[in-house]
Every structure is written in structure tokens, then in C-alpha cells.
Amino acid sequence: MSDAPDTYSAKDEVGQVLTRRSRRERAWIELKKAPLTAWFGMIVIAVYVLVAVFAPLIAPYGEAEVFPQPYAPWSGEFLLGTDQIGRDIFSRLIYGARNTIGIAIMTTFLAFLVGGGLGLAAAISRGWVDQIISRAVDVLMAIPSLIFALMLLSIFGSSVWSLVVIIALLDSTRVFRLTRAVAMNVVVMEYVEAARLRGEGLGWIMRREILPNIMPPLVAEFGLRFCFVFLTIAALSFLGVGIQPPTADWGSMVRENASLIQFAQYDLKAGITPLLPAGAIALLTVAVNFVVDWFLIKTSGLRDEH
Amino acid sequence: MPRLLAKGRNRLGDIGEFSLHPILSTVLQRLGLGVLTLFFVSVIIFSAIEFLPGDFTQAVLGQAATEDTVAAFRRELGLDQPAYIRYFDWIGSVATGDLGQSFSGRAASGVDRSRSVAELIAPRLANTLFLAAMTAVIAVPLALALGITAALWRGSIYDRTVNAVTLSTISMPEFLVAYLLILFLASLNPIFPSLANISADTPFWERVYRCALPALTLTLVIVAHMMRMTRAAIINLLASPYIEMARLKGLSPRTVILRHALPNAWAPIANVVAFNLAYLVVGVVVVEVVFVYPGVGQLMVDSVTSRDIPVVQACALIFAATYILLNLIADIISIATNPRLLHPR
Numbered sequence: 001m002s003d004a005p006d007t008y009s010a011k012d013e014v015g016q017v018l019t020r021r022s023r024r025e026r027a028w029i030e031l032k033k034a035p036l037t038a039w040f041g042m043i044v045i046a047v048y049v050l051v052a053v054f055a056p057l058i059a060p061y062g063e064a065e066v067f068p069q070p071y072a073p074w075s076g077e078f079l080l081g082t083d084q085i086g087r088d089i090f091s092r093l094i095y096g097a098r099n100t101i102g103i104a105i106m107t108t109f110l111a112f113l114v115g116g117g118l119g120l121a122a123a124i125s126r127g128w129v130d131q132i133i134s135r136a137v138d139v140l141m142a143i144p145s146l147i148f149a150l151m152l153l154s155i156f157g158s159s160v161w162s163l164v165v166i167i168a169l170l171d172s173t174r175v176f177r178l179t180r181a182v183a184m185n186v187v188v189m190e191y192v193e194a195a196r197l198r199g200e201g202l203g204w205i206m207r208r209e210i211l212p213n214i215m216p217p218l219v220a221e222f223g224l225r226f227c228f229v230f231l232t233i234a235a236l237s238f239l240g241v242g243i244q245p246p247t248a249d250w251g252s253m254v255r256e257n258a259s260l261i262q263f264a265q266y267d268l269k270a271g272i273t274p275l276l277p278a279g280a281i282a283l284l285t286v287a288v289n290f291v292v293d294w295f296l297i298k299t300s301g302l303r304d305e306h
Numbered sequence: 307m308p309r310l311l312a313k314g315r316n317r318l319g320d321i322g323e324f325s326l327h328p329i330l331s332t333v334l335q336r337l338g339l340g341v342l343t344l345f346f347v348s349v350i351i352f353s354a355i356e357f358l359p360g361d362f363t364q365a366v367l368g369q370a371a372t373e374d375t376v377a378a379f380r381r382e383l384g385l386d387q388p389a390y391i392r393y394f395d396w397i398g399s400v401a402t403g404d405l406g407q408s409f410s411g412r413a414a415s416g417v418d419r420s421r422s423v424a425e426l427i428a429p430r431l432a433n434t435l436f437l438a439a440m441t442a443v444i445a446v447p448l449a450l451a452l453g454i455t456a457a458l459w460r461g462s463i464y465d466r467t468v469n470a471v472t473l474s475t476i477s478m479p480e481f482l483v484a485y486l487l488i489l490f491l492a493s494l495n496p497i498f499p500s501l502a503n504i505s506a507d508t509p510f511w512e513r514v515y516r517c518a519l520p521a522l523t524l525t526l527v528i529v530a531h532m533m534r535m536t537r538a539a540i541i542n543l544l545a546s547p548y549i550e551m552a553r554l555k556g557l558s559p560r561t562v563i564l565r566h567a568l569p570n571a572w573a574p575i576a577n578v579v580a581f582n583l584a585y586l587v588v589g590v591v592v593v594e595v596v597f598v599y600p601g602v603g604q605l606m607v608d609s610v611t612s613r614d615i616p617v618v619q620a621c622a623l624i625f626a627a628t629y630i631l632l633n634l635i636a637d638i639i640s641i642a643t644n645p646r647l648l649h650p651r
Contacts, residue, residue, distance in 0.1 A: 139346040142633075146588045147606075147625045154610040154618045155357050231479050235592050238481050239607045254481055258596075261485060262500070264493040271489060278482035285477040 034294055041290030048284055052098040059091040064246040071260070074269045081273055083257050092248040093277060099243065100250050101284070103160060104230040107168045111225060115172030116218065119179025120206045123187050134180070137173045145170045149236060158241045163233065171229055178221050182214040216299035223292035227285045234281050250277035329648065332641050340634040347626050348400075351619050352393050355383070358615065366409045382407070405620040409613070423620045427602060429506060431624065434594070434601035437517055438586055441524040446579055449529045453536025453578075458563075460541060469537075472530035480589055484523040484596040491519060502597040520597045524589055532582045539574035543567050573640030580636030584629045 021029070034042075051058060060079070061067075065087060072082040079090040122130040140148075149166050156162040186192065187210065195209050236242030237251030245252060257274040264271025367375055384392045399406070405423035456465045475483065492500035498518045508516070543549065544567065552566045553559075591603035598604070606621035608614075642648075 139343060139350070142343045142347055142630050143350070143622070143626045144584070144588045144629050146591060147622050147629075150591070150606060150610050151351065151354055151618055151622045154613050154615060155354050157613075227477075234479050235481070238479070239592065239595055239610075241607065241610050251479075251481075254485070258485065261488055261493050264489055268494075271493060275482065275485055275489065278479060278485060282474075282478040282482055285479075286474060289473070289477055 030298070037290040038294035041287040041294075044283060044287035045291065048097055048101060048287075051094055052101050055094050055098040059088075059094040061088040061091040063092065063095040063248050065091070071270075073267060074273075080276065081270065083253070084259075089253070089257070089273060089276070092253060093250075093280065095248040096250045096253060096277060097280070099247055100230070100234065100237075100281075103164060103243065104226060104233055107164045107171070107229045107233070108222060108226045110164065110168035111171040111175050111229070112218070112222060114168065115175025116179045117206075118172070119176040120183050120210060121202065122176070123180050123183035124202060124205055124210070130180075133176070137176050140170070140173045141177075146232060146235065149232065150239075150241065153236070153241050158244055160243060160247075163236065163242055167229055167232055167236075171225055171232075174228075175221065175225060178217065179214070182217050183210050186210050186213045216295075220292050220296050220299070223288050223295070227288050230281065231285065250281050253277040329642055329644075333638050336634065336637050336641065340630060344627060344630055347630065348397055348623065349393065351622050351626065352396055353389075354619055354622075355615055356389060400620075400623065406616040408617050409615060423616050426605065426617060427620055427624070430600055430602045430605050433504065433599065434590060434603065436513065437520055437524070437594075437599065437601060438583075438590060440514065440517055440521045441528070441586060442583060444521065445525040445529050445532065445582075448525070449532035449582075450536055450575065450579075452529065453533040454540055456533065457537045457540035457544065458559075468533065472533055475526055475530040476534075480523065480527055480592045481596055483526050484519070484593055487519050487523055487526075488596075491522075500597070502599040504600065517599070520593050520599055523593050523596075524586060527589055528582045528586055531585060532578055535578040535581070536575060539578060540567070540571060543571055543574070569643070569645055572643035576639035576643070577636045580632045580639075584632045587625050587628050587632075 067078070067082055067086040067088065069082060070084055070086040072078050072086070074081050078088050080093070081089055083089055083092070118133055122133045145167075148170055152166045153162065156166070192205060192209050195205055200209075233242055234249075234251035237249050238255050240252070240255060242251060243249040245256075254274050254277050260270050260273050261275075262271075367379060371379075380386060384395060387395075396406070403424055405427065407420045408423055408426060409420065452468055456468050459465055488500045491497050499516055500519065502516045502520050504513050504516050549562060549566055552562045557566075590601065591607060593599070594601040594603040595607055602621055602624060606618060606625075609617035609621065
């Protein structure tokens with residue numbers, strides 16, 4: 001502040017304002033404004049992903065490594081004890097992250113590929129294509145999805161692949177409805193008409209004209225759909241018709257160790273062991289919900305208060 | 307939706323001199339749609355058996371099954387007839403209460419000790435209905451009260467607490483809620499039994515006592531959904547201009563709610579209740595397995611594991627029909643209470 005006032009120039013400041021912030025800077029500014037719940041959600045998701053990716057490095061023992069002592073208590077050797085045939089529960093929890101989340105993400109992607117593709121196709125072509133797909137989806141949605149999944153699993157047998165395909169197809173009906181609804185609003189725009197008139201094909205219009213404009217609701221739906229898929233797979237595995245042993249999976253781990261709950265009076269740690277995988281499921285679902293909530297408010301200004 | 311209603315009115319309501327009340331025509335239209343949906347769903351469930359691999363008879367009867375036994379079994383299933391004839395046979399016998407014979411209990415030698423599916427399902431269906439009814443009796447009034455009060459005192463600490471609690475219950479899988487309840491109410495403090503084993507001759511209050519934990523689990527899960535949806539529906543309604551008008555002209559809050567908001571709120575509330583009772587249909591499966599409750603859900607899961615297709619089909623049909631019926635009832639209630647349709651111009 002030793003300079004005389006007449007040497008002041010606004011050029012520096014204006015110059016700063018004019019430089020466009022990079023994508024990363026803008027993302028960081030948005031993140032800094034994010035509420036605490038969103039931060040919590042993002043950190044939890046990041047931890048889960050890290051654990052899932054580096055599972056073999058973190059886990060002290062193998063996924064299906066059997067030790068002589070079944071139902072061992074919590075100790076330094078077996079951090080959370082062992083299960084009914086003597087497998088280390090801590091290691092199985094870590095591998096479970098990889099299997100359960102991996103399968104759920106794969107299923108959600110497949111559901112979006114099928115449901116989103118059909119939804120866009122129905123919105124663009126309208127007419128009888130739209131009618132046929134929409135009515136078929138109406139009928140499929142009239143059956144509760146868990147019941148439908150149980151029936152299909154009894155026909156095709158319980159393997160990971162039939163699980164992924166069945167759940168993806170059932171959930172794609174919901175994705176179809178949403179994609180069709182939001183795409184319908186975009187299809188009537190002039191620029192889509194222009195693209196159509198200059199002779200672009202169905203694929204181009206889907207990818208380049210409509211998809212970029214309906215991305216935000218689809219991304220939010222991806223998060224919510226992931227939660228549903230994740231919970232459905234966990235429920236099916238819990239019922240014993242989903243992911244089959246010896247693959248470590250949170251749903252079936254709850255079922256396998258459920259009897260330990262009866263001993264809670266004598267050893268509280270043993271009593272809460274079967275709740276840990278169930279808690280892991282719940283925590284991830286809450287985290288994803290928090291992030292999706294924040295994202296929805298961010299992209300659409302949507303709030304339930306008027 | 308209004309466009310659909312208007313169309314229905316024109317099509318069914320004003321045909322020549324024969325004119326129906328708009329409500330009746332819309333309800334009839336909805337009933338027709340429901341029957342159609344039920345038909346397609348039954349076709350889907352029926353065709354389950356079509357997708358079975360060709361050698362499934364051997365899986366059912368065992369490797370040692372003679373050709374005669376296999377042929378007799380295929381004849382019993384009607385596999386020597388075209389699919390559409392079998393469908394009408396099947397749906398006809400379902401309508402008369404005959405759900406076919408279970409796959410289990412059949413031996414390779416041709417000895418048939420299988421039980422009829424109807425006989426397997428009937429007592430369990432009564433148990434499941436008992437559990438569902440018990441849950442509904444507790445959950446529906448509770449959820450509506452919570453939802454309406456939370457909407458009225460929006461933004462208060464009460465509202466925020468209820469919201470946070472219900473959000474976390476929704477995110478939990480049903481079995482976590484169930485095991486938490488077992489941990490606290492059966493294991494650490496032995497108040498309720500952790501297994502809900504009841505039989506046909508269990509007296510009523512004993513039944514209620516043993517069903518306490520499963521019913522409580524289901525209640526917690528659906529109250530959360532129902533309360534949030536009720537709250538959203540009411541808030542949506544309270545924001546409309548005619549409510550503001552009623553408030554501004556100085557009516558008491560009670561009159562505003564009872565005379566102005568409620569008539570329009572019946573439709574969303576009926577939808578919320580039916581949607582959640584339909585959700586109960588699904589939730590009941592997991593909860594029955596956790597508490598080893600002898601209901602249809604557990605039977606279905608067991609049959610899926612043993613791949614007993616006739617039983618799975620029958621259970622799926624029951625669940626799907628209940629689901630469709632509940633949604634249909636919600637639709638009809640929302641039509642029948644719609645003030646715009648009640649007082650046609």
C-alpha cells in the first residue's frame with residue numbers, strides 16, 4: 001500500500017475474472033459448497049471402492065480359506081472371529097465388498113443399457129414401437145420384482161450370471177419409464193428436428209442430440225437404481241437363492257452367521273457379528289442416497305419444500 | 307392422467323342416449339385394464355414351465371426314472387398338448403382352486419407321494435394374511451398420523467427427527483431391521499420370542515405375541531415409506547392456491563385441513579396406503595424367512611431352492627394378483643373420491 005492511488009489499475013483484477021476456470025477448479029468450488037451429508041456420502045463411497053479394488057491386499061486371509069476353529073471369538077488373529085465353517089469374517093467382509101458391489105454395478109449398467117436404450121428408441125420413434133414396449137413394461141411392472149426374480153431364478157437356477165441378467169431386465173423397466181419420460185420432452189425440440197431433417201440416424205440422435213440433455217436425471221437415477229439393485233441382490237442372497245457360496249457376499253454372510261445373535265447375552269461381540277455385513281449394506285445405501293440428494297438439488301434445484 | 311380420464315368419459319360415458327356417470331365409466335375402464343393385466347401376468351407365470359430345460363423330468367424324478375414313469379409324468383403335466391390348451395386348462399383349474407400337484411415327493415419308480423399345491427398353500431396363506439393384517443392395522447394409522455403431523459409442522463425439530471429416522475430405516479435392508487429387533491428385544495432383553503412358530507391351533511393372543519417381532523419389523527419398514535409419501539402428498543397439496551385462499555380468508559387451520567385439503571388428499575393417501583400394502587407383499591418374504599414364520603413367502607423361497615415349479619407358480623400368482631388388486635383398489639378409490647369427477651359439469 002505504499003504506491004500512490006493514481007497507479008491503481010483494475011486491469012489485474014478484471015483479467016483474473018475473465019480467465020475461465022478449468023473444469024477441475026469449478027468442480028472443486030462446487031464440492032466446497034457441498035453439505036456435510038454429501039461429503040460424508042462421498043467419503044464412504046470412496047472408502048468402499050478402495051476396499052473393493054484392493055481387497056486382496058487388505059484382507060489378512062483368503063476369501064474361502066478355512067481354519068480349524070469355527071465360530072472363533074474376536075481376537076488379534078481373527079479380527080472379527082470366524083464363521084460357521086471357520087472362515088475369517090473380516091477377510092470375507094472385505095472380499096464381500098468386491099463381489100457384492102461389483103455385481104450390483106454390473107447389473108445397474110446392464111439395466112441402463114437395456115432400459116435407457118429402449119426408452120430413447122421409444123421416445124424417438126413413437127408410434128407402435130413406443131406402444132408395444134410401453135405396454136410390455138406395464139405388464140412386467142405389475143409383478144413385484146422380488147417375486148418375479150424368485151420365479152425366474154427357480155427356472156434358470158441360481159448362478160451369478162442369471163442373477164445379473166434377471167435383475168437387470170426387471171430393473172430396466174423402471175429405467176425405461178424414466179428415460180422415455182425425460183426424453184419425450186427433448187425429442188420435440190427444434191434441434192432434434194433439425195438433426196432428423198439433415199438425415200441423421202437413430203443412433204446419432206440418441207447419442208449426440210438427446211442423451212447429453214437428459215444426463216442429470218439419469219445420473220441421479222443411476223445412484224438410486226444402484227441402491228435398489230444392491231438391496232435386491234442382498235435380499236436374494238440372504239434368502240439363499242442369490243450369490244452362492246463359497247463366494248463371499250454380504251447378504252449370504254448375514255444368513256450364515258445369524259444364529260450367533262442368540263449368544264448376544266453372553267458375548268455381545270459375537271452377537272453383533274452377523275449385523276456387520278448388514279450394516280455395511282445399509283451404510284453404503286445411505287451414503288449413495290446422500291450424494292444423489294445433493295446432486296439432484298444441484299442439477300435441478302429440486303426440493304420438496306415449495 | 308386427466309387426458310386419459312376425459313377420453314374414457316367420451317368413449318364409455320356418452321354413447322348415444324345411454325350415458326353413464328363419469329365415475330362409473332372410469333371405474334369400469336380401470337377394472338377392464340386390471341383384468342387384462344392379470345391375464346398377461348398369468349400368461350407370463352404359466353410360461354415359466356415352457357422355459358424349463360427338456361430333461362427337467364429327470365431332475366424331478368431322479369436319474370433312475372424309467373421311460374414309462376417319465377412319459378406318465380409328462381402326460382400328467384400335459385406336455386403332449388399344445389401350450390395354449392394347457393394354459394386354458396391351467397387357468398381353469400386355478401379358478402376352481404386346483405393349483406396342481408407339487409414336484410416334490412415323486413420317486414423314480416413312479417410312486418407318487420406328491421401333495422396338491424392348494425393343500426400346501428392354504429394354511430400358510432392364512433398365516434401370511436394374519437401377519438399382513440396385523441402389520442397393516444398398526445402401520446397405516448401410525449404412518450398417516452406421522453405423515454400429516456410432520457407436514458403440518460414442517461421444518462420443526464419433530465419433522466426433522468421423524469425424517470431422519472425414516473430415511474435411515476428405508477436405507478436398511480429388511481433383514482437388518484429384523485436382526486436388530488431380535489438382538490435388542492429377543493436376545494439382550496428376552497421380551498419377545500425370536501422365532502415366530504405358530505400352528506393352526508395357536509390361540510389368538512398367543513399368535514399376536516409370537517408375531518410381534520415380524521409385525522414390528524414390517525411396520526418399521528413400511529411406516530417409513532408411507533409416512534414420507536403422505537408427508538410429500540400433503541405438502542404438495544398445502545402449496546396449492548386454493549389452500550392459501552382458504553387460509554387468507556381467515557379459516558381456522560382445522561377447517562382448512564378437514565374441509566379443504568382432505569377431500570383432495572384422499573386420492574394420494576389411498577395411493578400411498580395401497581402402494582405400501584403392495585410393498586408389504588414383497589417385504590413379507592424376507593421377514594418370514596428371518597423369523598421362520600410358516601407363511602407363503604417362506605414356502606416360495608423353499609420351492610425356489612428345490613425348483614418345485616408348480617408351487618413357485620402358485621405363490622407368484624397369489625403375490626402378483628394381490629399386488630395388482632391392491633393397486634386397482636387404490637386407483638378406484640382415487641377415482642371415486644375425485645371431487646372433479648364427483649360433481650361433473
